[in-house]
Amino acid sequence: MSDNLGNLELIHVFYWLKELLLSTGLGEPYVTIVSYVVLGAVTFGVLALLALFLVWWERKIAAHIQQRFGPMRTGWHGWYQTIMDAVKLLQKEDVRVDKRDKFVFFWAPVVCFVAAFLAYVVMPFGNQLIVADLSIGILYVLAVTTFTVISLLMAGWGSNNKYALLGGMRSAAQVVSYEVPMVAAILTVIVYVGSLSMVDIVEAQSGLFINWFIFKLPFGPIAFIVYIIAATAEANRVPFDIPEAEQELVAGFNIEYSGMKFAMFFLAEFVNMFTVSAIAVTLFFGGWNGVFLPSWVWFLGKTFLVVLLLMMFRWTYPRLRVDQLMEFAWKFLVPLAFANLILGSIMKYLGWYW
Amino acid sequence: MGKLKTEEFVVNMGPVHPATHGVCRLMLTMDGEKVVKIEPVIGYLHRAIEKVCENRTYPQCIPMMDRFEYVTSMSTNQVFSQACERLAEIEVPERAEYLRVIMLELNRIASHLIFYGTTAMDMGALTPFLYGLRERELIIDLFEMTCGQRLTYNYIRIGGVSKDIPKEFIPKCREALDIIEGKLVDYEGLLNENPIWLIRTKGIGHLPAELATSFGVSGPVLRASGVDYDIRRDDPYSIYDRFDWKVAVCQNGDCYDRYLLRLEEIRQSISIVRQALDGLPEGNIKAKVSPKFKPPVGEVYSRIENSRGEMGVYIQSDGTTKPLRVKCRGGSYNQLQALPYFGTGGLVADLVAIFATLDVILPEVDR
Amino acid sequence: MGVFKNLKELIKGMGITGKHLGRHAITIQYPEEKWTMPEGSRGVVVLLSDKKTGELNCTGCGLCEKACPTGAIDLDAPRGEDKKRVLKKFVVDNALCCFCGLCEESCNFCAIKMDTRYEMSVLDKKELIWDMGKLQEMGKDVDYVDTRKKKKPKVAKKPVVKPTEDAKPEAAAVNPGDAKPAAEAAPDKEPEAPKSPDKPAEGDDKKTESGGEN
Numbered sequence: 001m002s003d004n005l006g007n008l009e010l011i012h013v014f015y016w017l018k019e020l021l022l023s024t025g026l027g028e029p030y031v032t033i034v035s036y037v038v039l040g041a042v043t044f045g046v047l048a049l050l051a052l053f054l055v056w057w058e059r060k061i062a063a064h065i066q067q068r069f070g071p072m073r074t075g076w077h078g079w080y081q082t083i084m085d086a087v088k089l090l091q092k093e094d095v096r097v098d099k100r101d102k103f104v105f106f107w108a109p110v111v112c113f114v115a116a117f118l119a120y121v122v123m124p125f126g127n128q129l130i131v132a133d134l135s136i137g138i139l140y141v142l143a144v145t146t147f148t149v150i151s152l153l154m155a156g157w158g159s160n161n162k163y164a165l166l167g168g169m170r171s172a173a174q175v176v177s178y179e180v181p182m183v184a185a186i187l188t189v190i191v192y193v194g195s196l197s198m199v200d201i202v203e204a205q206s207g208l209f210i211n212w213f214i215f216k217l218p219f220g221p222i223a224f225i226v227y228i229i230a231a232t233a234e235a236n237r238v239p240f241d242i243p244e245a246e247q248e249l250v251a252g253f254n255i256e257y258s259g260m261k262f263a264m265f266f267l268a269e270f271v272n273m274f275t276v277s278a279i280a281v282t283l284f285f286g287g288w289n290g291v292f293l294p295s296w297v298w299f300l301g302k303t304f305l306v307v308l309l310l311m312m313f314r315w316t317y318p319r320l321r322v323d324q325l326m327e328f329a330w331k332f333l334v335p336l337a338f339a340n341l342i343l344g345s346i347m348k349y350l351g352w353y354w
Numbered sequence: 355m356g357k358l359k360t361e362e363f364v365v366n367m368g369p370v371h372p373a374t375h376g377v378c379r380l381m382l383t384m385d386g387e388k389v390v391k392i393e394p395v396i397g398y399l400h401r402a403i404e405k406v407c408e409n410r411t412y413p414q415c416i417p418m419m420d421r422f423e424y425v426t427s428m429s430t431n432q433v434f435s436q437a438c439e440r441l442a443e444i445e446v447p448e449r450a451e452y453l454r455v456i457m458l459e460l461n462r463i464a465s466h467l468i469f470y471g472t473t474a475m476d477m478g479a480l481t482p483f484l485y486g487l488r489e490r491e492l493i494i495d496l497f498e499m500t501c502g503q504r505l506t507y508n509y510i511r512i513g514g515v516s517k518d519i520p521k522e523f524i525p526k527c528r529e530a531l532d533i534i535e536g537k538l539v540d541y542e543g544l545l546n547e548n549p550i551w552l553i554r555t556k557g558i559g560h561l562p563a564e565l566a567t568s569f570g571v572s573g574p575v576l577r578a579s580g581v582d583y584d585i586r587r588d589d590p591y592s593i594y595d596r597f598d599w600k601v602a603v604c605q606n607g608d609c610y611d612r613y614l615l616r617l618e619e620i621r622q623s624i625s626i627v628r629q630a631l632d633g634l635p636e637g638n639i640k641a642k643v644s645p646k647f648k649p650p651v652g653e654v655y656s657r658i659e660n661s662r663g664e665m666g667v668y669i670q671s672d673g674t675t676k677p678l679r680v681k682c683r684g685g686s687y688n689q690l691q692a693l694p695y696f697g698t699g700g701l702v703a704d705l706v707a708i709f710a711t712l713d714v715i716l717p718e719v720d721r
Numbered sequence: 722m723g724v725f726k727n728l729k730e731l732i733k734g735m736g737i738t739g740k741h742l743g744r745h746a747i748t749i750q751y752p753e754e755k756w757t758m759p760e761g762s763r764g765v766v767v768l769l770s771d772k773k774t775g776e777l778n779c780t781g782c783g784l785c786e787k788a789c790p791t792g793a794i795d796l797d798a799p800r801g802e803d804k805k806r807v808l809k810k811f812v813v814d815n816a817l818c819c820f821c822g823l824c825e826e827s828c829n830f831c832a833i834k835m836d837t838r839y840e841m842s843v844l845d846k847k848e849l850i851w852d853m854g855k856l857q858e859m860g861k862d863v864d865y866v867d868t869r870k871k872k873k874p875k876v877a878k879k880p881v882v883k884p885t886e887d888a889k890p891e892a893a894a895v896n897p898g899d900a901k902p903a904a905e906a907a908p909d910k911e912p913e914a915p916k917s918p919d920k921p922a923e924g925d926d927k928k929t930e931s932g933g934e935n
Contacts, residue, residue: 066484247373319478414790417821502763549727
């Protein structure tokens with residue numbers, strides 16, 4: 001199943017599309033642009049559907065944990081509930097604060113939405129199912145997911161609301177802090193792979209599940225735990241959801257947003273959750289590697305399990321306080337992650353691993 | 355490099371805010387995340403219940419009293435009926451007293467279950483809320499079976515109770531108590547030792563006993579501060595002196611103690627209800643009271659231990675069918691007044707935790 | 722070690738929520754499924770009719786109007802030429818009703834009852850004001866235990882009403898000591914306060930003030 005063609009599947013589709021369009025007689029630059037747009041639209045559509053599905057799924061998980069039904073009206077177990085919600089939000093009036101910072105207020109959800117989707121350029125959904133296998137893959141992901149914090153700050157500032165501002169400031173502090181242990185945890189994997197490319201990372205774990213980095217690494221579970229904690233904070237989810245802490249800041253940074261702008265924040269949150277889970281799968285659970293089933297099924301299945309874990313966090317734990325959150329990041333996670341990294345590097349150097 | 359210039363700013367927490375349990379408004383002066391000053395602003399739920407009662411006959415006041423504190427309506431019924439009985443010197447039948455105690459303690463459990471849920475929810479854990487309400491539903495079903503309503507019971511009347519319990523009440527009640535007792539293990543497993551819960555509540559919002567007593571704080575909040583005071587034991591009303599139970603007291607007076615204490619009170623209440631069910635005598639459920647109930651001229655103050663502290667009613671009678679003056683006292687009011695004096699200094703999240711563990715409900719504050 | 726204990730507690734919490742994940746929901750899908758309301762649940766106010774004749778039991782004594790703490794009942798029953806009250810108007814404003822059940826307890830003629838039905842949401846507030854016809858229609862098939870005195874068939878078209886053999890205790894007529902039904906036991910025991918000690922047999926005006934003035 002690992003037939004390395006050198007070219008990746010989506011790129012094939014891209015070239016095929018390009019050929020098709022060229023045969024109609026369009027000029028080369030136009031064809032390139034159109035092909036990219038089509039490819040981007042397909043990826044975007046798939047991800048938007050995924051996010052909508054995740055919203056529904058979270059609601060169902062929450063409901064079942066709490067012994068409720070959750071959405072039941074729209075279709076089988078309310079499967080298109082989120083689509084209807086999105087339609088409703090589209091129709092809603094876009095309420096804008098009078099004294100908002102117009103430019104910042106408008107662009108904040110857009111930045112958030114776009115930043116959430118950018119990471120999927122290098123996401124290996126399956127064997128050869130990747131948009132572009134950049135050589136700096138994981139670094140790129142880290143870089144673009146951090147854009148989210150800019151959007152939250154923008155939303156907090158632009159809303160001209162104290163709660164929103166507090167939420168924005170909190171999120172900035174939080175995301176920047178948790179980036180450090182997250183990177184350290186990821187580096188532990190990178191040290192072993194020797195490459196930043198997502199495809200290389202996944203292929204380094206090919207074979208049986210014993211080759212997954214969570215088992216293969218000397219302190220794989222610790223790296224994973226550090227990563228998943230940092231990732232939960234990165235995705236602004238309970239117990240680290242202080243930017244929007246409902247009972248403290250009402251809704252935090254998105255307090256003044258309504259209609260589709262709110263929906264964009266909301267969907268971006270779920271896309272972010274999927275992103276961090278997908279990275280966790282890529283780094284620690286062997287990515288698309290698996291037997292019998294198609295590779296993308298393995299990838300999605302594993303990712304949904306990690307997402308389930310994040311959802312269980314959310315519906316079980318109370319929220320940390322903002323200073324405790326920082327304390328936890330800097331006094332516990334960062335030392336742990338770096339100790340893990342140093343130990344892992346030494347063991348790699350000495351060759352104490354299989 | 356000079357010191358960074360900071361500025362205090364005012365945030366209105368409420369009247370519409372998820373953490374203020376109704377329509378309380380807290381004007382917070384904040385320094386960044388830190389709360390420097392708290393000014394509670396009340397009155398958003400004022401319905402003039404005391405004044406309305408002046409225009410109602412005594413039996414008609416009891417439905418009004420249901421709205422005075424709707425989380426534990428049974429206790430409001432009890433405190434008003436008790437005041438009238440003391441005023442007119444009415445002897446309440448034995449069975450009625452037992453039924454009253456059963457209902458009051460069940461209602462206390464229901465109220466504490468709500469506390470468990472809302473407090474956890476204010477700290478961000480949403481599931482305990484549903485678990486708490488799930489078990490509360492069992493109790494509410496018992497109430498509905500008995501008196502026909504789920505929230506505003508109008509059950510305890512002057513001279514007794516309005517209806518006798520149905521046949522299936524006692525087995526169902528025992529079953530519900532067993533279930534709740536079993537579920538308490540789940541509750542404690544979810545929060546008691548949870549490290550996040552511990553750091554959010556332990557040592558937060560310390561209410562010193564002197565401050566508490568000087569503000570007239572009562573009930574679980576007072577007992578969590580180490581003051582061993584419970585009206586059920588220290589000024590017995592109804593037949594509480596016949597049961598064997600302990601007053602739960604904690605020492606630290608922080609959020610965690612207030613939380614633990616209420617869980618312990620649920621256990622004690624379960625024990626009281628069990629004893630009352632065992633000792634439930636047969637007999638009349640209501641003393642003969644004329645619908646044109648006219649107490650003699652005089653005044654009376656009756657108080658009971660509600661799930662939120664001392665609940666009292668002062669009635670001044672001029673010998674007519676309507677009270678001349680009614681004054682209600684709810685425990686929440688005093689707790690809210692004490693809040694500015696011990697709630698400051700922490701972050702907003704701490705204030706939310708403190709407010710939640712005070713278990714303030716606003717209809718009782720504003721009346 | 723602290724960290725491991727904390728981790729253990731965190732996992733324990735997850736276990737509790739995870740345990741519930743597979744359990745069945747305890748809620749119901751409301752409009753499709755409904756609770757069976759217990760006997761004596763206090764829902765909408767209805768007027769009861771005689772089981773034989775189908776006429777209203779109400780004699781227009783006005784006790785319920787006086788017992789009502791919110792003034793939701795508006796009743797008008799002027800005396801006819803033979804000194805008997807004729808019920809002209811009986812209006813219940815459900816927007817004012819607080820469902821306390823005092824009207825039901827004050828009634829001595831099994832005329833008014835709080836039924837177990839509770840769904841009465843309407844689009845217009847005015848539709849919540851129910852007149853006599855609507856109240857009678859709502860109360861048509863409501864089961865109740867007739868506790869009226871059977872002698873003196875002078876007032877009305879209801880001569881001797883046979884007690885129903887329905888064994889269920891009705892909320893209005895539950896007897897104090899035993900929750901037994903027994904229509905025959907009902908007339909002489911009066912658990913509720915507003916059901917005055919001296920129970921008026923007919924709609925005599927002498928007794929009407931016993932609900933308290935408003």
